[in-house]
Structure formats: structure tokens, C-alpha cells
Amino acid sequence: MSEQERFDRLRLIRSPRIGPVTFRQLLARFGSAGEALRAVPDLAARGGGRAVLAEAAVVEREIAASRALGARYLLMGDTDYPFLLDQLEGAPPALIVRGDVALPARPCVAMVGARNASAAAIRFARGLAQDLGQRGAVVVSGLARGIDTAAHQGSLDTGTIAVIASGFDIAFPPENATLQAEVAERGLLVTEHPPGVQPLARHFPARNRIIAGLAAGTVVVEAAPKSGSLITARIAAEAGREVMAVPGSPIDPRAQGCNLLIREGATLVQNAADVMEALGAIDDRMVRQGRQDFNAPPMGSDVAEQERAAVIALLGPVAVPVDEIIRLSALSPAVVQTVLLELELAGRLERQAGGRVSLG
Structure with missing residues (x-):
């Protein structure tokens, strides 16, 4: 190109x-x-x-600002554009990335959950992410408070991908600024937004589709019935990806979303072995690298x-x-x-x- x-x-x-x-x-x-x-x-x-x-001048300024932040573009049609994301309806034609662009080519598992997660769920998510990394999986999440943060922390040494809902020059939540920088240096930081774009509410469902699209399956650790985590799970299901959930106490509102997913057919998982077994091998029909017709x-x-x-x-x-x-x-x-x-x-x-x- x-x-x-x-x-x-x-x-x-x-x-x-x-x-x-x-x-x-x-x-x-x-x-x-x-x-x-x-x-x-x-x-x-x-x-x-x-x-x-x-305007061409506006695009030129965006490119210059992205380069100043140490970022590069992955465009749909590039050989290193993530092949699983490429199969998703509505996949972003342009990604801005910092870090190891080879990570999406490895087996990827999305981990999402509540921002106000319980201490037990945060500990479990961190351990699950660490165990998945030791089994060769890359953990994908959204760098939000709670489960997302724990997932990235647990997989930082073995491979993690963070998808954010703003430009790279903005850290949200602010307390994750250091973690965001660490992911960019040791993992892969991904956004579809130019520098300067704030994390508006409408950007988060769009971010969730990228999280689901990058992974062969999505694990929900703790989530309320109408949370963004369930949006990610729904997108994954619609794309033919595996949806998994960690069961929780029926008296904890934060577990109701996971229990609902299991009741509707999501795979119940309790450890990394369960996750890897549920994923199995990626169907070759899902992988069509270098697609030029854009499925239009x-x-x-x-x-x-x-x-x-x-x-x-x-x-x-x-x-x-x-x-x-x-x-x-x-x-x-x-x-x-x-x-x-x-x-x-x-x-x-x-x-x-x-x-x-x-x-x-």
C-alpha cells in the first residue's frame, strides 16, 4: 500500500x-x-x-501528533492488522497502536468485568490472567478500574493488550496512567481515536467491540446484568467467538450478569485450564489474512x-x-x-x- x-x-x-x-x-x-x-x-x-x-491538513496534524507519542497506524489491509478483528462486522479501518504488534497473532483471550469489583474477584482475575499467560495466551482488556486493571496487571509479563476509548495522550481512569504507559512499553496499547479525543460515554461500546474482536473468546469475571461487560460478551457471541463466565454468589448483584450468561449458554469456567479447553483450536475459516474485498x-x-x-x-x-x-x-x-x-x-x-x- x-x-x-x-x-x-x-x-x-x-x-x-x-x-x-x-x-x-x-x-x-x-x-x-x-x-x-x-x-x-x-x-x-x-x-x-x-x-x-x-481536511487533509487535519489528518496531517493527527499523524504528526500520533508519531510524537511514539504510535503508529495499522490500517485494514495491512498484513499486520489483527486477523481476528478483521473478521468482525464494523471493525475499525484504522487503529493507532503502541507496543508489540505481533501480540494479536498469538491466541488471545478477552477478560472483562465490573469496575466496582469485589476484592475476591479482583484477586481471581489477576491470578487467572497470570495463569493464562503462562499457558501462552495474550490477555485483552479495556484498562478500566476493577477487573480490567487486574487482568492487565496479571498478564503484563506474558503479553497483554489494552484497548482504550480515548487518544493515547489521555489516561482514563487517571490512576491507571502508569499502567497504561507500562502496557505501551511491554504489551500493546490500542485505540481507534486520534490524540486529544476524550473518553466519552459513546466511545466505550465501540471500544468493547475491539476487545471482543481481537480475541478468540471472552471471559466475564464479575458483572451486573446491564453492564458494558455483557455488551462485550454479546458482541463476541454474535461474532461466533466463545463466551465464558465465572459463576458467583446469587446474592451478590455483581455476579448476576455472569450467572445470567451461564444460564443462557455461556461456558462456566473456574480456572485457566477451563478457558483454554473451551477455546480449543481457532477455526481456520475465521482466519482470512490479507483480505482485499472488505466483505462489502x-x-x-x-x-x-x-x-x-x-x-x-x-x-x-x-x-x-x-x-x-x-x-x-x-x-x-x-x-x-x-x-x-x-x-x-x-x-x-x-x-x-x-x-x-x-x-x-
Whole structure:
């Protein structure tokens, strides 16, 4: 990949209204980010809006700031882009990393849990992470208080990956600033956010998808029923990864999430041997390194006005699956996907989880 193409890909994903799904569609349709950038204004106009592209100078400043922090970029399509993450729907087209980029190629296990975890759970998580490391696994977590912190501390000597919800120049929580620096030096620190980006609430579910995507399986140690840890477990399950949970006392609210996962089919684990047995060997079908087609749906170059109107008529404020729009419109997937792309670039469409879309 040329330096110009790398720059254009970063500029494309930094442009408003262009998320991971749209990024893949544009690359699949136009072959290069440069061609996609040139085509976006016309596509947005067809959708009834005006394109907004990231300014080249802004992207240049971001790259300079990242380099000043000792970070580098891993772009989707790079040979060292994490191959398991690459298979995840909505995987970030650009990662900013510091540390050992070879770690994701080893067997990875995500460990997540409560921020207000009990002392017993923190001790257990630290020991479990240490034991997993001694068995050759890399532990992935989110550098949050509680279970995440314990997981990184236990695996710092054997291999740990921390995914954060801010830029590298910001430590959150503040008390983990030293641990964040240690992970960057001895493990791998990962974010999808440029320097200066604060850890806003909406960034944490997005961070959780990276945690789940990097690992062959996710272990939940202690979690409430509606916690972010269960979001990570759900993403892992939807991606076909192993979901494991450590059982807890039924009278402790912090254990209810884990017990619920087990009741719904998650694997009960009590030690590192249980985790490694549950993971087994990674299915070769999950590994497709060097993917160039970005798994994008087919796109059409020309759409008749009546076809565009038919698709828009089926959309509304309630999110519906794209497959349903294709079925009801009786149009080809290429035509429907093209109209949706135009609407999104025009700022009129929002993409939801599970391949659903709605009018914005």
C-alpha cells in the first residue's frame, strides 16, 4: 500500500458520515481511497445532501501528533492488522497502536468485568490472567478500574493488550496512567481515536467491540446484568467467538450478569485450564489474512430515480434490516446498497447494530 493510499484511507475514515461499513463499501466499489474521496461528493448529492470530507491538513496534524507519542497506524489491509478483528462486522479501518504488534497473532483471550469489583474477584482475575499467560495466551482488556486493571496487571509479563476509548495522550481512569504507559512499553496499547479525543460515554461500546474482536473468546469475571461487560460478551457471541463466565454468589448483584450468561449458554469456567479447553483450536475459516474485498456487498453504478424513491419509501425513523428492504423493494442488493450509501453520505441515513438502518 503506497503512502498516499494510506493517507487517503485515513482521511476517508476520518470524514463525517463514513463509518466502517461505508468505508468497506467505498473501497470495494472504487478500488482505492483516492478514487472514493473523489466520488463521495457526487454520491452525497444523489442522496439529497452535501458531502463533508476531512481536511487533509487535519489528518496531517493527527499523524504528526500520533508519531510524537511514539504510535503508529495499522490500517485494514495491512498484513499486520489483527486477523481476528478483521473478521468482525464494523471493525475499525484504522487503529493507532503502541507496543508489540505481533501480540494479536498469538491466541488471545478477552477478560472483562465490573469496575466496582469485589476484592475476591479482583484477586481471581489477576491470578487467572497470570495463569493464562503462562499457558501462552495474550490477555485483552479495556484498562478500566476493577477487573480490567487486574487482568492487565496479571498478564503484563506474558503479553497483554489494552484497548482504550480515548487518544493515547489521555489516561482514563487517571490512576491507571502508569499502567497504561507500562502496557505501551511491554504489551500493546490500542485505540481507534486520534490524540486529544476524550473518553466519552459513546466511545466505550465501540471500544468493547475491539476487545471482543481481537480475541478468540471472552471471559466475564464479575458483572451486573446491564453492564458494558455483557455488551462485550454479546458482541463476541454474535461474532461466533466463545463466551465464558465465572459463576458467583446469587446474592451478590455483581455476579448476576455472569450467572445470567451461564444460564443462557455461556461456558462456566473456574480456572485457566477451563478457558483454554473451551477455546480449543481457532477455526481456520475465521482466519482470512490479507483480505482485499472488505466483505462489502455488491454495489450498482446507476440507480433509476424510481428505484431510489422505492427504497426511501421503505425507510423511516424505526431501524429495519437491510435484507428486509431488499425483499420488500424487489430490487437487487446492488441497487439497494447504493441508495443506502448515497443517503448515508448525504447525512440522511443512520446505521444501527445488526445490519439495520433508519432515516436520520
